[in-house]
Amino acid sequence: MDPKINFYLVLVHYPVYNKRGKVVASSITNLDIHDLSRLVRTYNGKGLIMVTPLKSQQAMIERITSHWKSGFGAIYNPNRDEALKLVSVVPYLEDCIAFIEQKEGKAPVLVATSARELQGRKISYRELGKRILEGNRPYAIILGTGWGLADEVIEKCHYILDPIKGLGNYNHLSVRCAAAIIVDRLLSWRERDEG
């Protein structure tokens, strides 16, 4: 087993904005759990933390992960098991911070991501990636669902990453695609430098 990289992906379902700019709890998307846990596993991260205070949504996540972790699914497709055992559920961001701190013995550095240009303490992908790979502290890469993280989450973060802009004026990646690009930009720059 390769040594793990000390980062967590955090997918926030509350508090996030809806289309009208109101703070809501968004619904869980089944494929987010599969795609993002496999992403974390591929880049050898510590975990995927789903944040939702809704009991019914928490139960849904448990159902999905336990099917693949222990049921028929674990035998049919062990690769999913390996990814899904990295998934945890917590009600609020504070619980997420406490969860990581308990596991790692240090509070995580909180990093906000957004499709919008935000004011705050910017850090480049390369610089943040270097710090994550140094491994001195756990890093929580925080992604919003719906129309993005509420300001109250962003204000709690230590750093803000630039939006993924692509090559035009359109900036509406799915959270699955955005997360994949963000993690790859953070952690594969050594490989990229070589071509």
Add this chain to the structure above:
Amino acid sequence: MDPKINFYLVLVHYPVYNKRGKVVASSITNLDIHDLSRLVRTYNGKGLIMVTPLKSQQAMIERITSHWKSGFGAIYNPNRDEALKLVSVVPYLEDCIAFIEQKEGKAPVLVATSARELQGRKISYRELGKRILEGNRPYAIILGTGWGLADEVIEKCHYILDPIKGLGNYNHLSVRCAAAIIVDRLLSWRERDEG
């Protein structure tokens, strides 16, 4: 409107392998259409081409795209419209080649992607990205669903891209996440070079 980048994403549902290594037609996944069309739009590509010979699956794609292109969805969420109008459906890879040739006046350069290490004419992400940005010919970036592109597809391709490896021994990204990383690696290296 920025000038478009001359690439197409091609998502192949037949011929692909299933879990047991048999050639099959895989099912369409709703979110692939949404995620990959938004990815193509974000990187200013020419189109997303879904390859499936199954009539019922073709009809399903038409239903999903027309809901957002012309129905209630187009008014509710115009961003989806802008992405989904890039989606086309063809029965076979040959039709995909003909479709691009007709649109662009030149046959596309076919580029295979795979989670497995393949034998063939390798090209680096950076070199391929440079050629795509030169804009002299259309490029088709071909992705498999299920357990990957059948050999008969790969043999028709002019180039093969290395698998996305991440940072460990686990190599099972979803096609949505893999496609996002591939397109970003191809087309955002100038931005990356600057940090």
